[in-house]
Amino acid sequence: xxxxxxxxxxxxxxxxxxxxxxxxxxxxxxxxxxxxxxxxxxxxxxxxxxxxxxxxxxxxxxxxxxxxxxxxxxxxxxxxxxxxxxxxxxxxxxxxxxxxxxxxxxxxxxxxxxxxxxxxxxxxxxxxxxxxxxxxxxxxxxxxxxxxxxxxxxxxxxxxxxxxxxxxxxxxxxxxxxxxxxxxxxxxxxxxxxxxxxxxxxxxxxxxxxxxxxxxxxxxxxxxxxxxxxxxxxxxxxxxxxxxxxxxxxxxxxxxxxxxxxxxxxxxxxxxxxxxxxxxxxxxxxxxxxxxxxxxxxxxxxxxxxxxxxxxxxxxxxxxxxxxxxxxxxxxxxxxxxxxxxxxxxxxxxxxxxxxxxxxxxxxxxxxxxxxxxxxxxxxxxxxxxxxxxxxxxxxxxxxxxxxxxxxxxxxxxxxxxxxxxxxxxxxxxxxxxxxxxxxxxxxxxxxxxxxxxxxxxxxxxxxxxxxxxxxxxxxxxxxxxxxxxxxxxxxxxxxxxxxxxxxxxxxxxxxxxxxxxxxxxxxxx
Numbered sequence: 307x308x309x310x311x312x313x314x315x316x317x318x319x320x321x322x323x324x325x326x327x328x329x330x331x332x333x334x335x336x337x338x339x340x341x342x343x344x345x346x347x348x349x350x351x352x353x354x355x356x357x358x359x360x361x362x363x364x365x366x367x368x369x370x371x372x373x374x375x376x377x378x379x380x381x382x383x384x385x386x387x388x389x390x391x392x393x394x395x396x397x398x399x400x401x402x403x404x405x406x407x408x409x410x411x412x413x414x415x416x417x418x419x420x421x422x423x424x425x426x427x428x429x430x431x432x433x434x435x436x437x438x439x440x441x442x443x444x445x446x447x448x449x450x451x452x453x454x455x456x457x458x459x460x461x462x463x464x465x466x467x468x469x470x471x472x473x474x475x476x477x478x479x480x481x482x483x484x485x486x487x488x489x490x491x492x493x494x495x496x497x498x499x500x501x502x503x504x505x506x507x508x509x510x511x512x513x514x515x516x517x518x519x520x521x522x523x524x525x526x527x528x529x530x531x532x533x534x535x536x537x538x539x540x541x542x543x544x545x546x547x548x549x550x551x552x553x554x555x556x557x558x559x560x561x562x563x564x565x566x567x568x569x570x571x572x573x574x575x576x577x578x579x580x581x582x583x584x585x586x587x588x589x590x591x592x593x594x595x596x597x598x599x600x601x602x603x604x605x606x607x608x609x610x611x612x613x614x615x616x617x618x619x620x621x622x623x624x625x626x627x628x629x630x631x632x633x634x635x636x637x638x639x640x641x642x643x644x645x646x647x648x649x650x651x652x653x654x655x656x657x658x659x660x661x662x663x664x665x666x667x668x669x670x671x672x673x674x675x676x677x678x679x680x681x682x683x684x685x686x687x688x689x690x691x692x693x694x695x696x697x698x699x700x701x702x703x704x705x706x707x708x709x710x711x712x713x714x715x716x717x718x719x720x721x722x723x724x725x726x727x728x729x730x731x732x733x734x735x736x737x738x739x740x741x742x743x744x745x746x747x748x749x750x751x752x753x754x755x756x757x758x759x760x761x762x763x764x765x766x767x768x769x770x771x772x773x774x775x776x777x778x779x780x781x782x783x784x785x786x787x788x789x790x791x792x793x794x795x796x797x798x799x800x801x802x803x804x805x806x807x808x809x810x811x812x813x814x815x816x817x818x819x820x821x822x823x824x825x826x827x828x829x830x831x832x
Contacts, residue, residue: 333396333397334350334351334352334353334354334396334397335350335351335394335395335396336348336349336350336351336354336360336378336394336395336396336397337349337350337392337393337394337395338362338389338390338391338392338393338394338395339377339391340391341382341386341389341390341391342386342589343386343545343585343589344381344382344386344544344545344546344585344586344589345379345380345381345382345386345586345589345590346362346368346379346380346382346386346389346395347377347378347379347380348360348377348378348379348380348395349376349377349378350395351370351378351395351397353397354370354373354378354397355370355401356370356371356373357369357370357371357401357402357437357438358370358397358398358399358400358401358402359398359400359401359402359403360380360395360396360397360398361395361396361398362382362388362389362393362394362395362396363389363393363394363395364388364389364393365384365388366382366383366384366385366388366389367382367383367384367418368380368381368382368383368395368546369381369383369402369546369550371586371590372590372592379590380395381544381545381546381549381586381590382544382546383417383418383544383546383547383550384544385544386544400434401436401437401438402436402437402438402550403434403435403436403437403557403631404417404418404419404434404435404437404554404557404558405419405432405433405434405435406419406432406433406434406435406557406558406561407428407429407430407431407432407433408430408431409428409429409430410428410535410558411505411532411533411534411535412531412532412534412535413425413428413535413536414518414522414536414538415428415535415536415537415538415554416537416538416539416543416547417437417537417539417547417550417551417553417554418554419554419558422538423522433561433631433633433634433637434631434632434633435557435558435560435561435631435633435634436557436631437550437553437554437556437557438553438609439556439557439560439613439629439631440628440629441609441612441613441615442613442615442617442627442628443627443628445618445623446615446617446618446623446624446626446627446628447470447615447616447617447618448616448617448618448619449616449700450468450469450470450471450616450670450697450700450701451468451616451700451701452468452469452470452616452643452701453466453467453468453469453701453702453703453706453761454467454468454469454471454490454504454568454570454645454701455493455760455761456486456489456490456493456758457489457490457492457493457758457759457760457764458486458489458490458493458686458753458758458759459750459751459753459759459764459767459768460686460688460751460753461486461673461686461688462702462706462761462764463706463710463713463714463751463764463768464688464690464693464710464713464714464717465671465673465688465693465694465695465714466695466697466698466699466701466702466706467490467645467647467695467697467701468616468645468697468700468701469504469568469616469643469645469701470614470615470616470617470643470644470645471614471645471646471670471671471695471697471701472611472614472645472646472647472648472668472669472670473645473646473647473669473670473671473672473673473695474647474648474649474650474665474666474669474671474672474673475487475647475648475649475650475672475673475675476649476650476651476652476657476662476665476666476672476673476674476675477651477652477655477674477675477676477677477687478651478652478653478654478655478675478677479651480677480680481675481676481677481680481687482675482680482685482686482687482755483574483575483649483651483675484521484574484649485685485686485755485756486647486673486675486686487508487572487574487647487649488508488521488524488525488756489755489756489757489758490570490572490647490758491506491508491525491530491534491570491572492525492528492530492756492758493758494506494530494533494570495528495529495530495532495533496760498532498533503533503567503568504533504568504569504570504645505533505534505535505559505562505567505568505569505570506530506533506534506535506569506570506571506572507534507535507536507537507555507558507559507569507570507571507572508521508525508534508535508536508537508555508572508574509536509537509538509551509552509554509555509571509572509573509574510536510537510538510539510540510551510574511539511548511551511552511573511574511575511576511578511579511582512539512540512541512548512575512578512579512581512582513538513540513541513574513578514540514541515538515540515541515542518536518538518540521536522536524756528756535558537551537554537555537558538551539551545582545583545585545586546582546586548578548579548582549579549582549583549586551579552573552576552579552610553610555571555572555573556571556610556613556644556646558571559571559613559614559644560613560644561634562642562644563615563617563642563643563644564617564624564627564630564634564637564638564639564642565634565637565638565639565642566617566621566638566639566640566641566642567642568642568643568645569642569643569644569645570644570645570646570647571614571644571645571646571647572646572647572649573610573646573647573648573649574649575648575649575650575651576607576610576648576649576650576661576665577649577650577651577661578651579606580599580603580606580607580661583599583600583603583606584598584599584600584603587599587600588600596660597659597660597661599660599661603660603661603664604664604667604668607648607661607664607665607668608664608668611646611648611665611668611669612668613644613646614644614645614646615643615644616642616643617640617641617642617643618640618641619640619641620640621638621639621640621641623640624638624639624640624641625638646669648665648669650662650665655676655677657674657692670695670696670697671693671694671695671696671697672692672693672694673686673688673693674688674689674692674693675687675688675689676688676689683752684748684751684752685752685753685755686751686753688751690714690717690718690721691718691721699711703761703808703810704810704811704812705762705765705806705807705808705809705810705811705812706761706764706765706768708812709765709768709769709772709812710765710768710772712772713747713768713771713772716740716743716744716747716772717744717747717748717751719740719744720740720741720743720744720745720747720748721744723737723740723741723744724741724744727741739774742777743771743774743776745781746771746776746779746781746784747771747772749781749784749785750767750768750770750771750776750784750788752785760804760808761807761808762804762805762807762808763792763795763796763804765807765812766791766792766795766803766804766807766820767788767791767792769812769817769820770787770791770820770824773821775820775821775824775825775828776824776828778828779828779831783831786831787824787827787828787831790827790830790831791823791824791827794823794826794827795823799819799823802815802816802819803816803819803820803823
């Protein structure tokens with residue numbers, strides 16, 4: 307038997323004792339005083355911070371929202387039934403955040419960044435991105451100049467959206483608001499295939515689970531989930547989840563923005579987020595204001611939407627960005643952007659209600675969808691008169707700017723004159739021409755759902771409408787003309803017409819070719 311040496315024993319004991327931590331660990335604990343409707347009041351967390359993540363006994367998490375003299379008010383990320391009076395609560399010393407990974411792309415998540423699509427855990431290197439974060443300062447931004455093509459003729463021609471812009475989509479229920487956002491996501495596939503992706507984040511707030519499932523299926527069928535992340539807080543989720551979902555979408559978008567990529571985030575819709583925030587605020591006994599919303603509801607939406615930005619192209623400046631998360635230090639690249647498409651639902655077209663006016667004031671323009679146009683079959687049902695983009699022609703390629711420059715004014719003028727024609731009476735030739743051209747352009751701007759067009763094809767079609775080439779075509783045959791016109795261009799004029807248009811060129815050669823093709827197609831329709 308081997309002899310045990312005392313020196314060896316003492317050395318082993320010394321090594322083990324050296325690793326013992328004898329310092330006192332101070333862990334702040336609290337106790338649940340009261341739980342009601344997704345909100346808990348907690349006693350004992352005297353050093354808790356606003357926005358801090360808390361862990362409850364039983365595994366439920368929550369976020370500190372109210373700091374009062376003798377207690378802390380926190381909203382719960384799980385069911386109230388899972389938290390009981392007297393439960394212990396532990397501070398995490400972490401601000402509420404989402405762990406973002408490149409492998410999130412193609413997945414459906416909840417606002418905490420956890421997968422809910424049954425496709426397993428999310429791998430890859432993870433970066434902690436805070437849900438609440440200050441927007442980049444003026445020094446770290448640059449003007450919006452690059453277009454974000456939606457693939458919709460009516461939007462790209464009259465209400466163009468630029469990368470880094472915030473464009474509101476507003477209208478009554480069932481007017482095609484989500485359809486515009488989904489078409490925009492589908493239209494980014496061409497850029498993804500070219501190796502220039504715009505990463506899309508679709509945030510569903512307070513919708514039915516079946517509706518979200520249908521949208522995810524559509525995106526998957528069309529190949530759009532290759533560059534899209536869906537964040538879902540459905541109607542059955544706690545109010546806190548619905549309130550935080552848009553912030554989670556913004557945090558994920560900021561990861562792509564700050565690493566030099568382009569991202570698009572759709573908030574569908576902020577009316578439901580406002581209702582969720584009102585619910586939470588009233589339970590927390592915060593004083594209510596107009597329409598019973600809390601006084602800081604404007605600040606809620608302004609701080610969310612202000613995070614959409616086009617970041618300065620100089621990386622050495624972008625690296626010094628204010629409020630940069632520690633996880634991104636050393637990884638920042640300039641030139642990225644985050645574009646926001648918030649959606650607001652109005653009641654009977656009332657854009658002067660509280661939440662609609664707030665969000666209109668915050669955003670850089672709005673696309674207003676009208677029920678009557680939608681019911682007439684004019685889809686997308688855009689009311690040209692009150693829709694606007696405050697970035698405008700800066701977010702269009704030169705060829706689109708040149709061809710569609712007058713279209714918005716023409717269509718608004720047509721809508722005004724159209725009202726007069728209902729009284730009957732004879733029209734002078736100029737008015738008759740404006741109305742005829744307006745009717746045909748309205749037909750040209752109609753587009754089926756889930757069929758976005760490349761920008762060069764949009765310009766070709768609009769060239770025919772704006773320049774009055776459809777004078778001899780009956781209004782009922784305009785859609786047939788468009789189909790035949792595009793088929794001819796795709797088959798025989800790809801290199802001579804479509805490619806120059808895509809690169810921003812509209813010279814005499816291109817114009818002559820477009821007019822010649824239009825004449826041939828009109829002849830064939832007779």
